């Protein structure tokens with residue numbers, strides 16, 4: 001396998017003005033994220049609301065440029081040293097959003113919605129576009145006659161199929177799926193997840209799958225990246241993550257999800273305290289105020305990702321061997 005995405009210390013800072021007469025503050029939505037996405041895999045990104053998942057998605061899809069760090073997609077450096085021409089990648093990465101209601105223009109017919117990327121990025125004729133759109137409809141389990149209908153005539157699951165058809169029409173290599181099933185009923189979720197698995201296999205797609213639902217992630221992911229307050233804190237193959245979660249935050253997330261709680265004798269970790277404000281993250285490890293294993297070092301020094309078997313984890317308790325077995 002080879003990496004199709006490489007992120008080195010990628011950060012995103014937003015200037016936020018909190019009051020009319022106040023100086024804008026820099027909000028670090030993503031901080032020094034370093035990871036790869038292997039070609040053909042599904043990398044899941046998990047973490048609490050506000051930890052930077054969608055910000056990362058917007059950088060991976062080039063909706064936003066990182067404010068710092070090197071991001072390389074499919075061999076093209078799109079930020080940092082020697083940044084190349086991101087235009088080359090316009091068809092390489094596509095995104096599917098959570099909300100199948102908001103993501104589709106209600107005034108456009110399905111055909112026009114799906115063809116829009118072709119209109120913008122190719123010089124295909126109307127007939128060629130239509131053929132591709134009908135093809136995409138059938139790829140996602142819809143029928144050619146749906147071409148002339150409006151989004152409101154479809155159920156939530158069908159609308160998400162339309163969004164997926166639009167995402168694959170340029171024959172991308174990478175799909176970034178930002179909570180693609182969170183807004184759907186559980187029974188419909190399974191259908192969309194099956195469709196995505198099917199498309200991945202048939203089209204050789206690479207997925208970045210963002211979700212807060214750890215039971216979904218367990219089924220779809222090859223590897224999982226756990227984020228906390230803008231930083232990746234644990235990156236592991238899916239089996240390793242669920243069988244032997246290392247970061248205390250990962251353990252807390254898993255023990256909050258009954259279906260994924262490792263059948264362990266280990267104590268449940270309750271997440272106490274609030275998520276700190278991203279404007280004033282605590283010094284040291286961002287998780288230290290909520291961590292049962294935090295010591296003085298954790299309160300002052302920033303842990304970096306280090307290898308621990310198949311897992312990379314940023315935690316001094318793991319590093320120093322003072323973390324109890326899960």
Ligand SMILES: Nc1ncnc2c1ncn2[C@@H]1O[C@H](COP(=O)(O)OP(=O)(O)OP(=O)(O)O)[C@@H](O)[C@H]1O
Pocket residue numbers: 014015016027028029047048049050051052053054055056212278
């Ligand atoms: N355009 C923006 N301007 C200012 N701050 C932003 C902007 N977009 C995101 N943020 C802030 O950046 C942080 C990360 O937000 P992001 O949307 O990436 O989180 P998330 O992990 O996707 O959360 P959720 O699970 O709720 O979707 C949050 O503190 C958010 O308020």
Ligand SMILES: [Mg+2]
Pocket residue numbers: 053054055
């Ligand atoms: Mg989000």
